Amino acid sequence: MVGHENSADGERLVLENAQLTLDNGSVLDTLTLAYRTYGTLNDDKSNAILICHALTGDHHPSGANPLTGRAGWWDNMVGPGKPIDTNRYFVVCQNVIGGCAGSTGPSSQSADGTPYGLDFPVITIGDMVRAQNVLLDRLKIPDLFCVIGGSMGGMQVLQWAAAHGERVFSAIPIATAARHSSQNIAFHEVGRQAILADPDWRGGNYAAENTAPRKGLAVARMAAHITYLSEAALQRKFGRTLQDRDRLSYGFEADFQIESYLRHQGISFVDRFDANSYLYITRAMDYFDLADDFGGTLADAFANTSARFCVVSFTSDWLFPTSESISLVRALNAAGANVSFVEIESDKGHDAFLLDEPEMEQTIIGFLNAAAVARGLPLPEVSGAHDD
Amino acid sequence: MIDPRTSAKGNLNEKRIDLMLIASLVERGTRVLDIGCGNGELMELLVAERDVDARGLELSQQGVNACVSRGLAVVQGNADTDLSYYPDQGFDTVILSQTLQATRRPKEVLQEMSRIGSKFIVSIPNFGHWRIRLALALRGRMPETQALSATWYETANIHLCSMLDLTDLCDELSLSVKTCLTVTNGKVHHSTGRPSAWQNLMAELVVFELTR
Numbered sequence: 001m002v003g004h005e006n007s008a009d010g011e012r013l014v015l016e017n018a019q020l021t022l023d024n025g026s027v028l029d030t031l032t033l034a035y036r037t038y039g040t041l042n043d044d045k046s047n048a049i050l051i052c053h054a055l056t057g058d059h060h061p062s063g064a065n066p067l068t069g070r071a072g073w074w075d076n077m078v079g080p081g082k083p084i085d086t087n088r089y090f091v092v093c094q095n096v097i098g099g100c101a102g103s104t105g106p107s108s109q110s111a112d113g114t115p116y117g118l119d120f121p122v123i124t125i126g127d128m129v130r131a132q133n134v135l136l137d138r139l140k141i142p143d144l145f146c147v148i149g150g151s152m153g154g155m156q157v158l159q160w161a162a163a164h165g166e167r168v169f170s171a172i173p174i175a176t177a178a179r180h181s182s183q184n185i186a187f188h189e190v191g192r193q194a195i196l197a198d199p200d201w202r203g204g205n206y207a208a209e210n211t212a213p214r215k216g217l218a219v220a221r222m223a224a225h226i227t228y229l230s231e232a233a234l235q236r237k238f239g240r241t242l243q244d245r246d247r248l249s250y251g252f253e254a255d256f257q258i259e260s261y262l263r264h265q266g267i268s269f270v271d272r273f274d275a276n277s278y279l280y281i282t283r284a285m286d287y288f289d290l291a292d293d294f295g296g297t298l299a300d301a302f303a304n305t306s307a308r309f310c311v312v313s314f315t316s317d318w319l320f321p322t323s324e325s326i327s328l329v330r331a332l333n334a335a336g337a338n339v340s341f342v343e344i345e346s347d348k349g350h351d352a353f354l355l356d357e358p359e360m361e362q363t364i365i366g367f368l369n370a371a372a373v374a375r376g377l378p379l380p381e382v383s384g385a386h387d388d
Numbered sequence: 389m390i391d392p393r394t395s396a397k398g399n400l401n402e403k404r405i406d407l408m409l410i411a412s413l414v415e416r417g418t419r420v421l422d423i424g425c426g427n428g429e430l431m432e433l434l435v436a437e438r439d440v441d442a443r444g445l446e447l448s449q450q451g452v453n454a455c456v457s458r459g460l461a462v463v464q465g466n467a468d469t470d471l472s473y474y475p476d477q478g479f480d481t482v483i484l485s486q487t488l489q490a491t492r493r494p495k496e497v498l499q500e501m502s503r504i505g506s507k508f509i510v511s512i513p514n515f516g517h518w519r520i521r522l523a524l525a526l527r528g529r530m531p532e533t534q535a536l537s538a539t540w541y542e543t544a545n546i547h548l549c550s551m552l553d554l555t556d557l558c559d560e561l562s563l564s565v566k567t568c569l570t571v572t573n574g575k576v577h578h579s580t581g582r583p584s585a586w587q588n589l590m591a592e593l594v595v596f597e598l599t600r
Contacts (some may be wrong), residue, residue: 308461310456329465333463333475334474334475336475336478338441338443338461339443339461339463340462341452341463341465342449342456343464363457365457366456366457367459370458370460371459
């Protein structure tokens with residue numbers, strides 16, 4: 001059975017008999033996919049762009065999030081007249097499975113009517129992309145003009161190109177890597193341990209017991225948030241500035257502005273994110289190793305794709321450093337793929353991909369326009385506003 | 389975009405001739421790698437005029453970003469270290485447009501080039517030109533010409549050579565000069581085979597078509 005629902009925060013595709021086989025061998029029978037679309041699919045169905053969100057993202061990259069009223073997480077990039085121009089492209093964004101913004105995840109109801117909790121199967125980046133394939137099938141989109149995303153979204157982009165290359169015309173992996181590094185797994189483990197150590201986690205059954213591991217999840221977010229920034233950006237924004245005081249308290253209150261900022265980040269995150277989802281999605285990222293799926297040679301992952309790639313990294317990103325992008329580019333070159341690679345100068349760390357970075361925008365506009373020409377899609381009307 | 393004083397590339401007018409000559413040697417619809425593609429001017433010309441599948445490698449971030457925002461498939465990288473990641477015979481034609489003299493190991497770069505492609509186009513400012521010889525001989529100063537416009541301490545051109553020097557190195561690497569195009573006072577001269585001492589004296593700029 002298939003159902004479409006118009007929910008308050010975008011659309012829902014509900015599949016009663018989805019039979020989605022996951023990498024760990026288990027099968028998801030009931031599958032709910034929360035998604036949002038922007039723009040219009042053309043008659044040739046050749047102008048669809050899939051946006052893949054990062055660890056804590058959702059299916060609202062553009063416009064206001066109907067539930068929170070806050071601007072979409074990529075509002076500067078996606079919208080009418082923006083680099084991913086919804087006047088020209090049909091843009092699709094889906095909440096990943098395992099997530100907590102409407103798609104099936106550990107907080108969803110299992111067959112017996114209670115939340116899955118830890119009974120939810122451990123999912124992978126490959127599983128997330130399989131679910132996106134299901135959505136595209138239902139939306140009758142044969143292939144994607146472009147698949148784009150940053151961080152974990154970039155992992156999905158690479159997975160798309162490697163496992164479903166015939167459906168990808170162009171791919172833009174941003175601030176990402178073909179595998180999660182040891183250091184990245186280490187940071188995720190710190191976050192997970194903070195959640196597991198919270199007595200309110202209750203073995204994952206906190207929802208049934210009407211509580212939530214708020215402190216654990218907040219600490220996980222605080223630790224992770226540091227990895228999204230850079231030392232230079234922290235120093236520039238906060239330095240050693242004191243928070244609401246003139247002198248040190250000689251105690252453990254938030255003396256420094258950076259402490260107060262991190263506490264705020266942690267507390268506000270708890271209101272919008274599910275702790276179990278955090279465990280599952282970080283695990284999916286840790287398990288990601290594209291070369292390993294192809295006999296240890298990354299170039300082999302891209303042997304059967306004719307997609308054109310635009311790889312983007314940022315100078316101050318130490319979570320997904322440029323060296324990871326360079327390894328990826330070398331593999332793509334070895335596979336004979338059509339690849340562009342740009343390293344953007346920025347002191348904003350990993351989060352730069354979410355922020356206003358004019359050079360990234362110019363890169364993506366140029367790459368998409370060239371791909372549009374190759375795909376036979378019309379270019380935008382020439383206006384007097386063409387820059388430089 | 390690219391600072392002309394510190395760039396390996398020469399003056400714009402000189403470069404245009406250089407690019408037109410290179411384009412004249414590239415066959416239609418082929419796969420081309422431009423090593424040191426700058427801001428993509430040559431690649432854009434080759435795509436428009438020769439309908440090639442062009443890929444580029446460029447060291448400077450500004451150059452790469454300019455290329456990609458022009459829709460060209462360009463990767464940031466270093467000719468001295470990154471060519472080894474390209475597959476054997478992956479390209480029909482490999483181009484070094486005024487790039488060789490800016491590399492740290494020109495011999496190794498040529499070796500890699502000969503592994504990656506089957507036909508090669510190399511252009512250099514000719515250090516054997518009489519004006520350069522004269523400047524050094526009479527003034528005792530490092531020459532600054534239209535093609536070599538940066539001061540000795542700012543120039544990216546760290547391995548300058550004359551067209552005969554390059555021919556000797558090609559001999560050593562079993563690469564032979566098929567076509568030799570030289571530019572003197574904006575005029576183009578065409579020859580085949582090894583260049584002469586006279587050409588080496590008169591040419592400001594040279595474009596070699598090489599084969600294995």
